[in-house]
Amino acid sequence: MTTHTYVPGLAGVPVTESEISYVDGQKGSLEYCGIDIEVLAEKSSFEETCYLLLHRRLPNREEFDQFNFSLSHHRRIKYSIRDMIKCYPDAAHPMDALQAGSAALGMFYPLADQEDQVQAQKDLDMAAIRLIAKMPTLVAAHARMRVGDDPITPRDDLSHAANFLYMLRGEEPSALEARIMDVAFIVHAEHTINASTFSAMVTASTLANAYTVISSAIGTLSGPLHGGANEDVLNMLDDIDHVADTEAYMYQKLKRKEKIPGLGHRIYKTKDPRATLLQKLYFELSTQGGPDLNYEKAKIIESVAAEILGPKGICPNVDFYSGTVYRKLGISPDLFTPIFAVARVAGWLAHWKEQLGNSRIYRPQQIYIGQHRQAYTPIEQR
Ligand SMILES: CC(C)(COP(=O)(O)OP(=O)(O)OC[C@H]1O[C@@H](n2cnc3c(N)ncnc32)[C@H](O)[C@@H]1OP(=O)(O)O)[C@@H](O)C(=O)NCCC(=O)NCCS
Known part of the structure; x- marks a missing residue:
């Protein structure tokens, strides 16, 4: 089929059929496999959400226990990978470190060529488990080793979220902190087709292994146009000296069309x-330990925005509060995007699996706008 309509950025062009997630932008709703995100945030866990996304249904008790056991027992990374992380330059960006680490995992867990379909499926499932389980360890190990600290060995008795905070900070988080990290992972786990998910799907369509698929997606997520606005929100809040200045700050920014x-x-x-x-x-976090001035500023920004930008459909997005939550949890801003990846790996893998079930290599077309029949001028005459 030849089509001649070029749509920059493929904006709005359907590239697949999917059962994984659904966004209603007018209503402001997000569903994973038909379940509202609010319900999952209240009743589920990141581990169960991973199962839901990968299998497109909720697990029964036995399936969940088995899945959860596997996830918690594959958190460790090999010494050679720790050694590799130790050799990264001090200034390595945590996203580059994560991309290198997840690609390297593929060399340690190669998939054998298999005639046996059942074994082949088990190997694919294990690749997904290993990636979800080990990505937090890669992020936390690099975060500690880049400042000269030893990495902390993961604990298999903690939840995915609690263990991540434990490996990062060196102490077990409170129940509230662990729940908050868990919900942050759930809400970032999947969001239909975006640049990084599409990147995962394109790589998956060549039948590349899961580790390569995920490192492609991490590379795509690392660009400033995909993640990162949460850090800008923090900078903005820090820029406002006093809560009472917030309204004027907003009006000035809007007047300058920023x-x-x-x-x-x-x-x-x-x-x-x-x-x-x-x-x-x-x-919930900010009410612990006295009033939080940034929370007050954020509320004022939201109310000015509702009045002025609300009618244009410009409202708070996921980044408006995520950075403030992570900072309250003691997480450094350059880890915000790696944390996004630690959560989104579930969605990327769900799309990888869906793509494998329906694989046709992506081969879009270009519209050639260059010249034809050009003379070849010898280099001395150019
Ligand atoms: C995300 C974003 C690119 C969406 O853009 P969009 O849907 O194409 O919206 P538009 O750029 O068409 O904006 C429509 C109008 O709202 C204004 N607007 C959009 N986002 C705005 C914002 N964050 N602050 C102030 N004004 C904004 C635009 O200037 C435009 O005004 P106009 O009608 O006077 O020209 C844009 O809102 C943005 O840059 N937000 C800030 C960065 C951010 O938070 N990114 C994370 C996204 S998850």
Whole structure:
């Protein structure tokens, strides 16, 4: 089939059929396999959400226990990978470190060529488990080793979220902190087709292994146009000296036609449901240990934005509160995007699996706008 309509960025062009997630940008809702994100945030866990996304249904008790056992017992990384991380330059960006680490995992766990379909399927399932289980360890190990600390061995008695905070900070988090990290992982686990997910699907369509698929997606996520606005939100909040200055700060920014970080989304034309969930978590965290001035500033920014930008459909997005939540958890800003990847690996793998079930290599077309029949001028005459 030949089509001659070029759509920059493939904006709005359907590239697949999928059963994994659904966004209603007008209503402000997000579903994973038909289940509202709010329900999962309240009743589920990141581990169960991973199962849901990978299998497109909730597990029964036995399936969940087995899956959870596997996830918690594959958290460790080999010494050779620790040694590799030790050799990264001091200034290595954590996203580059994560991309290198996840690609390297593929060399340690190669898939054998298999006639046996059942074994082949088990190997694919194990690749997904290993990636979900080990990515937090890769992030935490690099975060510690880059400042000269030893990595902390993962614990298999903690939840995915609690263990991540434990490996990062060296102490077991409180139940509230662990729940908040868990919900942050759930809400970032999947979000239909975006640049990084599409990148995973394109790589998957060549039948590349899961580790390569995920390192492609991590590379795509590392660009500033994909993640990163949450750090800009923090900088903005820090820029405002006093809560009382917030309103004037906003009006000035809007008068100068500057974009306010954390507001607006290509799909959501109302408040992003993930922002609502993260706001609640931030509120819970900020009420511990006295009032939080940044929370007060964020509320004022939201109310000015609702009045001025709301009618244009510009409302808080997922990044508006995520950075503030992570900072409250003691996480350094350059780990915000790696944390996004630690959560989103579930969605990337779900699309990888879906793609394998329906594989046709991506081969779009270009519209050639160059010249034809050009003379070859010898180099001395150019
Ligand atoms: C995400 C984003 C690119 C979406 O853009 P979009 O849906 O194409 O919206 P548009 O750029 O068409 O904006 C429509 C109008 O709202 C304004 N607007 C959009 N986002 C705004 C923001 N964050 N602050 C102030 N004004 C904003 C635009 O200037 C435009 O105004 P105009 O009608 O006077 O020209 C944009 O909102 C943005 O850059 N947000 C800030 C960065 C951010 O938080 N990114 C993370 C996204 S998850």
